[in-house]
Amino acid sequence: MIVKAYDYSSLITDADEEHACHIVKGIIDSGNYFTNSPPYQTKENLFARPEAVWLKYRMTFLTSAFLYLGKEHKVANMQAWSFMTNKQSQPDRDKLWHHHNKHGMKGLSGILYLHVPDITTESGTELAPNGPEGLGKFYMGPNKHTWNIYPSETWHRPGINSSDDYRYIIAVDVGYYE
Numbered sequence: 001m002i003v004k005a006y007d008y009s010s011l012i013t014d015a016d017e018e019h020a021c022h023i024v025k026g027i028i029d030s031g032n033y034f035t036n037s038p039p040y041q042t043k044e045n046l047f048a049r050p051e052a053v054w055l056k057y058r059m060t061f062l063t064s065a066f067l068y069l070g071k072e073h074k075v076a077n078m079q080a081w082s083f084m085t086n087k088q089s090q091p092d093r094d095k096l097w098h099h100h101n102k103h104g105m106k107g108l109s110g111i112l113y114l115h116v117p118d119i120t121t122e123s124g125t126e127l128a129p130n131g132p133e134g135l136g137k138f139y140m141g142p143n144k145h146t147w148n149i150y151p152s153e154t155w156h157r158p159g160i161n162s163s164d165d166y167r168y169i170i171a172v173d174v175g176y177y178e
Contacts, residue, residue, distance in 0.1 A: 002129050003140045003150045006064035012056060012145040017114045019053050021168045024082040024114070033083075039091065041083040046170065054080075057112065061172050064147040065108045069176070076105060076175035082114070084166040085158060096157035097132040105175040107152030113142035117165035124148075128155040 027033065027042045034041045047058045058080070066072045100109050116123050124141030125148070128134060132155055139159060140148050150156075152173055161167040 002154060003127065003148050004064075004068050005140075005143060006060070006067060006147045006149065007143065007145060008060045008147070009145040011060065016053050016056060017145070019051070020057070020082075020170065021114050023049070023051060023053070024084060024168055027082075028084060039083070039085060039089045042081045044081075045079050046082060047078060047080040047172070057170060061110050061112075061147055062174070064110060064149050065174055065176075068108060068149040073176040073178065076177055078172065078174040080170060080172040082168060082170050083158075084168050085161055086117075086164055086166045087162050088164070093157055093160070097128065097155055098157065099155045100152040100173045106178060107173055107175045108149055109152045109154070109156075110147050110149045110170075110172045110174075111141065112147050112170045113144065114168040114170060115165075116142040116161075116167050117163040118161060118167075120160075122160045123162075123167065124159045126157050126159055131155050 024042060027044065028040050032043050034043060047054055100107060111125055119142060121139050124139045126137060126139050127150065128137045130136050
């Protein structure tokens, strides 16, 4: 399977997710976000923030990435961000297909759903392992307290949020040396 899920329900709590959403909302309210698609995507590296909750997310992400790979690797770089979307702020989804290929560097991507107001299969993330025009597209998540890990070159786009309430996620890219 291209996506592997790592459940941290015994470590990540609802209070952690509420705290992270509150911090992300503060970042967005301060104007420190990108205005292109998807809207309300934080500019700063969340894993570089001082709050203890980000240590928990950073370490569980790295553990998940190493488990995905089957061994520990030297990390070249790691970037974490969040975005919040609701049905009013959701742009044309056909324009949201992307991947995170790091110009020849090996990489993994991860998504953790902090808050999904309208939990359906389509409210997770849509992946297209054979490209946006190819066959085999599928949705992953949204599972609470769970990192979904997949190769960074995999095409994907945000799922559908049909709610007025905001959907919050943490997304991470890590490059590594083999």
